[in-house]
Amino acid sequence: MGEFKVNKTYAEINEKIKSGKAVVVTAEEIIGIVKENGPVEAAAQVDVVTTGTFAPMCSSGAFLNIGQSTPSVRTTKTWFNDVPAYSGVAAVDSFLGATEVSINDPLNKIHPGEFNYGGAHVLQDLVSGKKVEVRAESYGTDCYPNRKIEKTMTLADMPQAIMCNPRNGYQNYNCAINRTDKTKYTYMGTLKPNMANANYCSAGQLSPLFNDPYLKTIGIGTRIFLGGTQGYVSWSGTQHKSDVQRGLNGVPLTPAGTLFVMGNLKEMSPEWLVAQSIRGYGVSLSMGLGIPIPILNEEMAKFTAVADEDLFTQVVDYGHDYPQAISKSYGQISYAELKSGTIMIQGQEIPTVPLSSMIKARKIAMLLKESIKNGSFLLGEPQHIF
Incomplete structure (x- = not known):
């Protein structure tokens, strides 16, 4: 029993x-x-x-794959609507953290800061079907010669997007x-x-x-x-x-x-x-x-x-x-x-x-x-x- x-x-x-x-x-x-x-x-x-x-859950984000370019690229720096994503993964993968802020945000230099746009806003825009501006750079390699890409994407355009x-x-x-x-x-x-x-x-x-x-x-x-x-x-x-x-x-x-x-x-x-x-x-x-x-x-x-x-x-x-x-x-x-x-x-x-x-x-x-x-x-x- x-x-x-x-x-x-x-x-x-x-x-x-x-x-x-x-x-x-x-x-x-x-x-x-x-x-x-x-x-x-x-x-x-x-x-x-x-x-x-x-409720607010700061420790959130997403792995985003932006698809390959011609010629091919291995991104080392990536921005979504000017919000930096971590690109130390491989090829065209990056991790966009919810708490990351736009490169143009004054932060708390004028206290208290407003923090009007960041990674969370990008993620909300993506799931809302909006277009985002994607910009990426690379130092270039023999197998990935491209050094810079810019394109407009929706969530549907991305091969993979995994909330993590x-x-x-x-x-x-x-x-x-x-x-x-x-x-x-x-x-x-x-x-x-x-x-x-x-x-x-x-x-x-x-x-x-x-x-x-x-x-x-x-x-x-x-x-x-x-x-x-x-x-x-x-x-x-x-x-x-x-x-x-x-x-x-x-x-x-x-x-x-x-x-x-x-x-x-x-x-x-x-x-x-x-x-x-x-x-x-x-x-x-x-x-x-x-x-x-x-x-x-x-x-x-x-x-x-x-x-x-x-x-x-x-x-x-x-x-x-x-x-x-x-x-x-x-x-x-x-x-x-x-x-x-x-x-x-x-x-x-x-x-x-x-x-x-x-x-x-x-x-x-x-x-x-x-x-x-x-x-x-x-x-x-x-x-x-x-």
């Missing part, structure tokens, strides 16, 4: 998906089901729980405040002086890795919703941490797990891939990410039933402490409190500002639910767990 009262396999769930018999609910819907029926009965009833998040994001889907993240008497411009947005606002970035109970706190069903080969199409988890993300402080429900109380994800940029949508100009900080890219969680047993049913009031994060000072690498929490706050619109820190009521979209997170979970129910999205069994 197994460890659990309910035991399912990926193959069994996929067969139910193919036959149209799978029971699929969102991470918000499972909360009530488990509360009313308990985790064992919920696990017997439900096969898949869908999650979703839409080294760090997406943070499992938890800080709530940012500013305890100094000056406005601070950060990747967590503009923080007003004297704790006049508190910014946070998570979909809470809908967020993918909150619903599988130990990543028991998420690993290499997990099929996901990425940027409007089907993508995959290819490794754990950079800055991934598993050995962290956790609550009694197993959910990390600080930044923890991250995912390295990939997908076909040519199939993505501008609705789920949106460039962000973050004042005084730089360029970022908001990505739509959703992960289906298979309910293999009652433990997974219990994990996915986590609610905002049971999810906590730390309040961190981004005005002084964070830039000085001082690790200090000014309070542990639930996502229910954050989503209420105000939190109380050191006797001061502070308005909260979400950087992630709950509306879009909820829509991703619903789109993923419908795709699984109609049989167009099967579960990918992970080949390696982190």
